[in-house]
Amino acid sequence: MVDVAGAPHESKRTTTQKSADVGGIAAGQLRAFVERIERLEEEKKALAGDIKEVYAEAKGNGFDTKILRKVISIRKMEEAERQEQESLLDLYLAALGMVPQAAE
Amino acid sequence: MVDVAGAPHESKRTTTQKSADVGGIAAGQLRAFVERIERLEEEKKALAGDIKEVYAEAKGNGFDTKILRKVISIRKMEEAERQEQESLLDLYLAALGMVPQAAE
Amino acid sequence: MVDVAGAPHESKRTTTQKSADVGGIAAGQLRAFVERIERLEEEKKALAGDIKEVYAEAKGNGFDTKILRKVISIRKMEEAERQEQESLLDLYLAALGMVPQAAE
Amino acid sequence: MVDVAGAPHESKRTTTQKSADVGGIAAGQLRAFVERIERLEEEKKALAGDIKEVYAEAKGNGFDTKILRKVISIRKMEEAERQEQESLLDLYLAALGMVPQAAE
DNA sequence: TAAGCATTGTCACCCC
DNA sequence: GGGGTGACAATGCTTA
Numbered sequence: 362m363v364d365v366a367g368a369p370h371e372s373k374r375t376t377t378q379k380s381a382d383v384g385g386i387a388a389g390q391l392r393a394f395v396e397r398i399e400r401l402e403e404e405k406k407a408l409a410g411d412i413k414e415v416y417a418e419a420k421g422n423g424f425d426t427k428i429l430r431k432v433i434s435i436r437k438m439e440e441a442e443r444q445e446q447e448s449l450l451d452l453y454l455a456a457l458g459m460v461p462q463a464a465e
Numbered sequence: 466m467v468d469v470a471g472a473p474h475e476s477k478r479t480t481t482q483k484s485a486d487v488g489g490i491a492a493g494q495l496r497a498f499v500e501r502i503e504r505l506e507e508e509k510k511a512l513a514g515d516i517k518e519v520y521a522e523a524k525g526n527g528f529d530t531k532i533l534r535k536v537i538s539i540r541k542m543e544e545a546e547r548q549e550q551e552s553l554l555d556l557y558l559a560a561l562g563m564v565p566q567a568a569e
Numbered sequence: 570m571v572d573v574a575g576a577p578h579e580s581k582r583t584t585t586q587k588s589a590d591v592g593g594i595a596a597g598q599l600r601a602f603v604e605r606i607e608r609l610e611e612e613k614k615a616l617a618g619d620i621k622e623v624y625a626e627a628k629g630n631g632f633d634t635k636i637l638r639k640v641i642s643i644r645k646m647e648e649a650e651r652q653e654q655e656s657l658l659d660l661y662l663a664a665l666g667m668v669p670q671a672a673e
Numbered sequence: 674m675v676d677v678a679g680a681p682h683e684s685k686r687t688t689t690q691k692s693a694d695v696g697g698i699a700a701g702q703l704r705a706f707v708e709r710i711e712r713l714e715e716e717k718k719a720l721a722g723d724i725k726e727v728y729a730e731a732k733g734n735g736f737d738t739k740i741l742r743k744v745i746s747i748r749k750m751e752e753a754e755r756q757e758q759e760s761l762l763d764l765y766l767a768a769l770g771m772v773p774q775a776a777e
Numbered sequence: 778t779a780a781g782c783a784t785t786g787t788c789a790c791c792c793c
Numbered sequence: 794g795g796g797g798t799g800a801c802a803a804t805g806c807t808t809a
Contacts, residue, residue, distance in 0.1 A: 391736065419706040489764065536603060
């Protein structure tokens with residue numbers, strides 16, 4: 362790749378500096394941050410793909426992925442206490458004359 | 466010339482025509498469709514804004530919007546039968562040794 | 570027994586108040602909010618249906634709906650980019666050697 | 674409905690089996706899928722944390738994280754637009770008098 | 778009918 | 794801490 366704009370040698374500036382500034386921005390440093398982030402996001406995206414594959418494999422084994430996702434989410438919720446909110450929900454439902462859900 | 470991809474079928478005309486064709490596309494007709502859609506989407510967006518406002522107003526009256534949203538969604542679900550899926554979910558949870566949710 | 574159902578004649582209560590409380594929740598007010606929201610969502614859904622119809626009509630006139638949707642989305646993006654404050658952003662982009670958004 | 678809801682196809686076994694079925698669900702297999710997914714999601718979450726740290730570090734170096742995020746997103750969009758098939762799309766845009774995407 | 782896509786709602790993070 | 798904003802997941806539609 363060919364030394365795109367913002368490269369070190371476009372230093373028409375008066376003050377000396379380590380990383381060339383472009384319009385007052387440390388280009389090299391900025392570029393480094395951008396690349397680190399993009400690299401990490403790429404890995405994250407790859408993992409998302411892996412997860413998708415697992416769901417596909419589960420589906421291939423006869424499982425219903427929609428339900429499977431729900432199971433995962435329920436397990437996630439159960440790690441935390443969600444009781445407080447639940448009771449509030451029941452209050453609202455009661456106020457509307459709805460039964461507080463025999464089962465979701 | 467054979468009915469170029471996506472071009473309106475009637476556009477076999479060569480020179481004179483009501484709505485000028487650009488590259489085989491009936492520009493006027495296309496523009497009309499685009500405008501109708503954009504107009505409708507605008508209205509839809511406005512309604513979304515209205516809904517947001519109602520939630521804000523509810524919040525201003527001391528209601529918990531998150532719970533309120535859940536109430537709405539439950540009422541939506543109750544219109545339909547959701548029993549089949551629920552029982553499947555219970556099966557999965559049972560297979561994992563989890564209790565089928567006293568209440569969600 | 571405490572007047573659950575939140576029905577209109579739930580005024581069997583001791584303390585005088587405008588909207589009857591159920592479990593500390595102002596049932597009447599809650600119901601009003603729920604209804605307003607559901608009404609608006611209904612209208613929104615109707616509009617979504619209208620939009621769908623326009624796409625269908627366009628398709629009937631030989632247009633490729635998939636491309637048509639893309640056109641709409643591009644126009645939406647371009648409009649969004651038009652109203653952006655880009656001072657600092659432009660600096661960063663310049664530092665990375667990217668053109669500061671070829672304006673439409 | 675054939676092939677009862679989400680049950681693995683091979684589960685026509687009656688009594689003896691490797692992985693115990695609970696209510697017609699292959700518990701062991703289900704559990705394995707759930708664990709794989711949860712493991713991957715954990716890794717993904719860790720990466721999200723890493724990304725957050727990089728932003729924090731950038732901020733510590735004087736960069737505006739909000740703008741930085743926008744830069745990342747713009748680069749993402751531009752890359753996406755780079756790999757698009759635009760034949761018909763260009764026709765439609767041209768018909769509307771829009772420039773067919775000034776390439777980056 | 779299943780897969781891909783587009784939209785919509787949810788959630789978490791950031792700023793005020 | 795509360796509101797606003799942006800990313801992510803999930804659902805529904807559309808098409809092949």
